Structures are given as structure tokens and as C-alpha cells.
Amino acid sequence: MSRIHHRPKLALDIATQLLSPGILDQGLRSGLFLSGPRRTGKTTFLRHDLTPALKNAGAFVIYVDLWSDTSAEPSKLIRAALCSALEGLQGTRGNLQGRAAGLTFDFQISDLGTPTGATIAQAATEIVDQAKTDLVFIVDEVQHMHTSDAGLALTYAFKAARDAVNARPQTPGHFIFIGAGSHRAQVMGMTVQGRSAFEGATSADFPTLGEDYVQSVLETLLSEGTNVIPSLSVTCESFVRLGCRPEELRRALRTLQQFQPQEADQYLPVIATTLMEAAADIEITKVEEIGVLACAVFERIALAEEDAKGLFSASALSAYSGAVGRAVSADQVQSTAQLLQDRNIIVRKGYGRYAITDPFIRQTWCNRVAVLAPTFHHKQS
Numbered sequence: 001m002s003r004i005h006h007r008p009k010l011a012l013d014i015a016t017q018l019l020s021p022g023i024l025d026q027g028l029r030s031g032l033f034l035s036g037p038r039r040t041g042k043t044t045f046l047r048h049d050l051t052p053a054l055k056n057a058g059a060f061v062i063y064v065d066l067w068s069d070t071s072a073e074p075s076k077l078i079r080a081a082l083c084s085a086l087e088g089l090q091g092t093r094g095n096l097q098g099r100a101a102g103l104t105f106d107f108q109i110s111d112l113g114t115p116t117g118a119t120i121a122q123a124a125t126e127i128v129d130q131a132k133t134d135l136v137f138i139v140d141e142v143q144h145m146h147t148s149d150a151g152l153a154l155t156y157a158f159k160a161a162r163d164a165v166n167a168r169p170q171t172p173g174h175f176i177f178i179g180a181g182s183h184r185a186q187v188m189g190m191t192v193q194g195r196s197a198f199e200g201a202t203s204a205d206f207p208t209l210g211e212d213y214v215q216s217v218l219e220t221l222l223s224e225g226t227n228v229i230p231s232l233s234v235t236c237e238s239f240v241r242l243g244c245r246p247e248e249l250r251r252a253l254r255t256l257q258q259f260q261p262q263e264a265d266q267y268l269p270v271i272a273t274t275l276m277e278a279a280a281d282i283e284i285t286k287v288e289e290i291g292v293l294a295c296a297v298f299e300r301i302a303l304a305e306e307d308a309k310g311l312f313s314a315s316a317l318s319a320y321s322g323a324v325g326r327a328v329s330a331d332q333v334q335s336t337a338q339l340l341q342d343r344n345i346i347v348r349k350g351y352g353r354y355a356i357t358d359p360f361i362r363q364t365w366c367n368r369v370a371v372l373a374p375t376f377h378h379k380q381s
């Protein structure tokens with residue numbers, strides 16, 4: 001694994017907002033959901049920056065990655081993480097931030113979550129009351145909780161735990177839930193949809209790596225005696241073009257080594273564009289494979305200047321019908337839009353508002369439309 005570029009200030013800021021929210025940030029107590037594109041460093045940040053920052057601030061942190069074992073039922077992974085944390089806190093050999101925890105639970109840990117055993121709310125209350133601290137539960141790739149009935153039931157168990165702990169006026173600590181994931185549509189959906197247990201929780205974009213990361217990469221190249229090193233500004237611009245993905249930047253910098261040192265700034269943007277267009281092509285093929293109606297719906301969303309509205313309006317239906325060459329019903333558009341959401345291609349941002357999940361794919365599509373039919377590239381209502 002490459003060297004980690006740590007972001008202690010960002011981690012401290014988030015930890016402080018979560019553990020000691022100001023009056024305007026109280027919503028964070030209902031949960032924080034971070035979503036961001038794949039391979040942008042979410043897991044690295046959660047594990048190596050945010051978890052240590054929360055622990056330093058005195059919180060007890062439980063982390064579980066629902067992608068750590070894709071064959072396992074998400075609820076089993078969560079239960080296993082909770083049971084192992086409870087076992088770790090038990091007795092005088094238990095460890096709580098470097099000191100003996102010495103907690104005793106008046107329930108069988110192995111029965112947790114079973115019909116006759118303790119509930120997550122009970123377990124959370126006991127941890128907070130005995131340890132007299134905040135309990136933070138981090139679930140990575142959280143959208144997988146919605147893939148099974150057991151996982152869905154767990155979201156309600158977490159809500160119950162949050163309410164049981166946090167609603168008490170004299171609570172010695174709070175229960176804080178953090179969810180993160182790459183499936184932007186589903187992660188955001190966990191807080192906006194009316195049927196979600198976490199409705200009202202805060203949803204935010206994962207803060208991607210920036211200039212200081214790029215600078216550290218260039219410094220490493222220099223210290224390793226690498227020949228072809230581009231300037232900071234061009235590398236930053238290319239990093240953004242690469243969707244702020246560290247692995248893609250490394251790949252582009254490796255490819256750059258076949259050029260002359262003085263050509264670095266000229267060729268890095270070209271390499272970055274080529275890499276990303278190849279990646280965008282794969283995503284665009286997924287839309288084309290769904291069918292012509294999917295392409296028409298995708299295009300309507302892509303060409304909207306902000307969030308697309310009126311996807312099912314009469315004028316939209318008639319535009320789709322024109323593009324597809326047959327009459328199109330609102331039901332057909334609804335199920336196509338659902339397919340595009342399921343495949344993480346579009347995201348529903350609120351009632352009747354949609355956007356393309358990955359801005360780069362939107363841009364690539366728009367560029368192609370502009371080349372093929374310049375007059376069609378207009379703002380849609």
C-alpha cells in the first residue's frame with residue numbers, strides 16, 4: 001500500500017462537530033452520511049484519520065466495512081463487530097482508550113440482537129453509561145444495509161439506540177452513527193427518502209484529497225529521483241480531471257515517465273483525459289446497455305444545468321418518445337430511472353430532483369452531444 005497522506009485537521013474538525021455540535025449542527029446527532037465516488041479514499045480517511053481523531057477526543061469507536069466480506073450478510077458483520085467491541089470492553093482486562101475498561105454487562109453478549117437477547121439500544125446505553133463517553137458506530141459501504149430485510153431492520157435498531165441514548169437530558173455521552181459509501185444514490189437516499197430510519201440525518205459529500213496531497217506525491221517523486229515531474233498546478237488540475245483518485249494519479253504519473261522532463265506539463269493533462277475517457281466509456285456503455293430510453297432519460301438529466309426536474313412531465317415524455325421513436329409512458333420512465341439509480345448512474349437528490357452521479361461522466365456525455373449535435377446542447381427546463 002502506498003504511503004498515507006494524513007488529514008488530521010479535517011478529521012479533528014469533523015470529530016469536534018460530531019462530538020460537540022454547536023446549536024446549528026445538532027442534526028449531526030441524528031447521523032452523518034458521507035458519500036463519494038469510488039476509490040477516492042473514503043475508507044482510508046475513516047480508518048486512519050477520523051477514527052483516531054474520535055478516539056483522541058475520548059469516544060469509543062466501532063468500525064465495520066460491509067464490503068470486507070461481500071459473501072456475508074451485512075447484519076451479521078455489524079453484529080459481529082458490536083459483539084467483539086463489547087467483549088473487548090468487558091472485565092478488568094478490557095481496554096478503553098488505553099485504560100482498563102472494566103465494564104460488566106447484565107446480558108449475554110452472544111445473545112445480542114436475538115429475539116431473547118439484549119437489543120442494540122440496551123447495549124449502546126450500557127456502554128455510554130458505564131464508560132461515560134460517546135459511542136460512535138461507523139459503517140462503511142452503509143448502503144448494503146438496505147440490501148436485506150435483516151439489514152433494514154438493523155437501521156431501525158440503530159435509530160432506536162440513538163433515540164434511547166441521546167434523548168435523555170442527563171446522558172453522559174451520545175450515540176453517533178456515521179455511514180459512508182460509494183453508491184451516492186443509495187447513501188443519500190438513506191437520509192432523504194420518507195421510509196428511511198435515518199431520515200433527517202446529515203448527508204454530505206466526502207471531502208476529496210486536494211492540493212496538499214498532490215504536493216506530497218510530487219515531493220515523494222522528487223525524493224525518489226524520478227525524472228519527469230510536472231508542476232504542482234498542472235498536477236492538481238489533472239488530479240481533479242482524474243476524479244481525485246490517488247491510484248489514477250499514480251498511473252498517469254507512471255505513464256508520464258516515457259516523455260522528456262520538459263514535456264511533463266504538456267502531456268500529463270492529455271494522459272489524464274485519456275485515462276478518464278476510458279473510464280467514462282465503461283460507465284456510458286452501462287447506460288447504452290439498458291436501452292435507448294435510458295439514454296434519453298440520462299441525457300435529459302445530463303443536459304440540465306443544475307438538478308434535473310420534470311423527468312416525468314408531459315413535455316419530457318414527448319421528448320423521450322421522439323428520441324426513442326415510439327410512445328413512452330410515465331411508468332416506463334419511472335422504472336428506467338430506477339434502474340439507472342440502482343446502477344449508481346443517476347442520483348435522486350430530493351423530491352423529483354435528479355443528477356448524474358459522477359460529474360465527469362456527465363461532462364463526457366455532454367461533450368459528445370455537443371460534438372454530434374451542437375444545436376441540441378441547450379438548457380432544459
Ligand SMILES: Nc1ncnc2c1ncn2[C@@H]1O[C@H](COP(=O)(O)OP(=O)(O)OP(=O)(O)O)[C@@H](O)[C@H]1O
Nearest residue numbers: 002003004005038039040041042043044182246247
Ligand atoms: N490519504 C491517502 N493517501 C495516500 N493514498 C490514499 C489516500 N487515500 C486513499 N489512498 C489510496 O487510494 C486508493 C483508494 O483508497 P480507499 O480504499 O480508501 O478508497 P475508497 O473510496 O474507500 O474506495 P472504495 O470505493 O473501493 O471503497 C487506495 O489505493 C489508497 O491507498
Ligand SMILES: [Mg+2]
Nearest residue numbers: 042043044140
Ligand atoms: Mg472503501
